[in-house]
Amino acid sequence: MPSVNMTLEQFEDYRVTMQTDATKAMDLLFAQPAAVASHPEYNTLITPGGLNTLSPGIRAMLGDEADHMEQWPDAQMERMRQKLVQSIQENRPVHFFSRLYYGASEELDILDPDGKGEITITFLSPAGRVRVSVMVGS
Numbered sequence: 001m002p003s004v005n006m007t008l009e010q011f012e013d014y015r016v017t018m019q020t021d022a023t024k025a026m027d028l029l030f031a032q033p034a035a036v037a038s039h040p041e042y043n044t045l046i047t048p049g050g051l052n053t054l055s056p057g058i059r060a061m062l063g064d065e066a067d068h069m070e071q072w073p074d075a076q077m078e079r080m081r082q083k084l085v086q087s088i089q090e091n092r093p094v095h096f097f098s099r100l101y102y103g104a105s106e107e108l109d110i111l112d113p114d115g116k117g118e119i120t121i122t123f124l125s126p127a128g129r130v131r132v133s134v135m136v137g138s
Contacts, residue, residue: 014098022065023096023123029061030094033087046085051077068125076108080121083110087119094119100127 014020019027029036036042041057044050051058052074059066087094099122101107107124 018097018099018122020065020098022062022069023098025061025063026094026096030084030087030096032091033084033093034091036084036088045081045088048081049074049078051081069123072106072108072123076106079110080108083112083119083121092117092119094121096120097122098125099123100125102127104128 029039036045039045041055041061044055044058054062054066054070062069084094086092095118097120101124103124103126105126109120109122109124111120111122
């Protein structure tokens with residue numbers, strides 16, 4: 001879910017790290033998931049369907065990427081919400097990534113191989129929707 005206003009330098013960083021400003025913010029928040037229980041958006045997160053329409057607080061955290069995130073299908077956002085609630089309850093860190101892929105629509109990949117350790121959530125955005133514009137300075 002790269003930002004629509006990404007510089008070439010930011011895009012190169014994204015390409016190497018597979019993280020955007022939003023995934024970095026979520027990574028930081030869920031590094032200590034038990035602490036999320038005291039976050040102002042906790043009640044939104046634990047409410048079924050709470051991520052289908054992003055609250056103003058979550059939109060502020062995601063910045064430019066909030067609109068793009070709301071394009072994710074509700075069923076996928078609900079799967080992610082449930083996994084995040086589980087991570088909080090079990091105090092299991094979650095790592096977030098974003099990747100371009102050659103599918104036709106947004107997808108969410110959730111990896112929880114052993115059901116005990118860290119969880120990885122990757123947002124897959126259709127590469128065909130990426131548009132590049134270059135501005136040449138004077």
